[in-house]
Amino acid sequence: MRGTVRKLSVPRRLVADLMQASKQVPFVSLRRTLDVRPLIEARAASAQPAGWAAIFAKAFCLVARNEPVLRTLYLKWPWPHFYELPRSVGMVAVARVEDGQDCVLPQKVSAADELPLAEVDALIRHAKTAAVDDVPAFRKILRATRLPLPLRRAIWMVGLNFGRQRANYFGSFGITSVAAYGAGELHALSPGPFIVSYGAVGPDRTIDVVIRWDHRVTDAALIAKALTRLEQVLNGAIAGELLADRQVPEPKAVRAVAT
Numbered sequence: 001m002r003g004t005v006r007k008l009s010v011p012r013r014l015v016a017d018l019m020q021a022s023k024q025v026p027f028v029s030l031r032r033t034l035d036v037r038p039l040i041e042a043r044a045a046s047a048q049p050a051g052w053a054a055i056f057a058k059a060f061c062l063v064a065r066n067e068p069v070l071r072t073l074y075l076k077w078p079w080p081h082f083y084e085l086p087r088s089v090g091m092v093a094v095a096r097v098e099d100g101q102d103c104v105l106p107q108k109v110s111a112a113d114e115l116p117l118a119e120v121d122a123l124i125r126h127a128k129t130a131a132v133d134d135v136p137a138f139r140k141i142l143r144a145t146r147l148p149l150p151l152r153r154a155i156w157m158v159g160l161n162f163g164r165q166r167a168n169y170f171g172s173f174g175i176t177s178v179a180a181y182g183a184g185e186l187h188a189l190s191p192g193p194f195i196v197s198y199g200a201v202g203p204d205r206t207i208d209v210v211i212r213w214d215h216r217v218t219d220a221a222l223i224a225k226a227l228t229r230l231e232q233v234l235n236g237a238i239a240g241e242l243l244a245d246r247q248v249p250e251p252k253a254v255r256a257v258a259t
Contacts, residue, residue: 083163
């Protein structure tokens with residue numbers, strides 16, 4: 001059958017490079033349903049509710065603040081070793097349409113636990129709507145993706161195996177979801193070490209969360225505890241921050257009564 005040869009767009013080339021870098025990572029996943037009723041109620045009462053990506057990015061950073069393993073990278077050069085970061089760096093998958101094609105680009109969010117939730121949300125929303133060249137994380141990764149294949153492979157190899165550069169270019173965890181397009185459980189791939197994926201909110205005010213992690217870094221028991229702690233943070237610190245921005249009802253008009 002005679003077909004049509006089409007060139008890979010730059011965003012699709014980025015995904016191909018990402019899959020190449022991810023194929024040797026021994027990922028394991030754990031899924032749990034979290035009861036987030038207090039968070040849902042706080043979000044409903046907020047004057048400007050933050051998006052779910054921002055909520056999970058900050059919540060995971062808050063959990064990782066007291067759990068160094070969740071800020072740890074596995075590196076191969078110059079010998080296999082761990083590299084613990086002083087703070088978390090998230091890479092949030094942002095769905096966009098470029099040149100008429102659907103694509104996903106990573107927005108970098110550093111130390112979300114040290115930022116107001118509204119600021120984290122603004123960073124992600126900006127990445128969804130701004131021109132690609134106006135988002136530093138997009139501009140940097142796409143500039144490298146335009147290079148010839150041998151140079152790209154070299155850049156990815158260096159970036160993935162030197163701790164400081166890996167944190168700058170690939171972060172310490174990823175956030176991704178297809179909840180905006182309906183229910184579904186997403187098991188994404190990345191160079192690691194951690195990927196958080198969340199589903200749509202259910203009628204019973206629960207949400208399914210999947211954490212995939214590099215098994216060389218840690219084991220399932222710690223991830224199970226991290227999911228428990230994540231639920232507590234979502235319903236505690238994050239809900240509390242949303243309630244601090246809750247809507248203030250306008251004062252009711254008082255009718256004057258003649259005397």
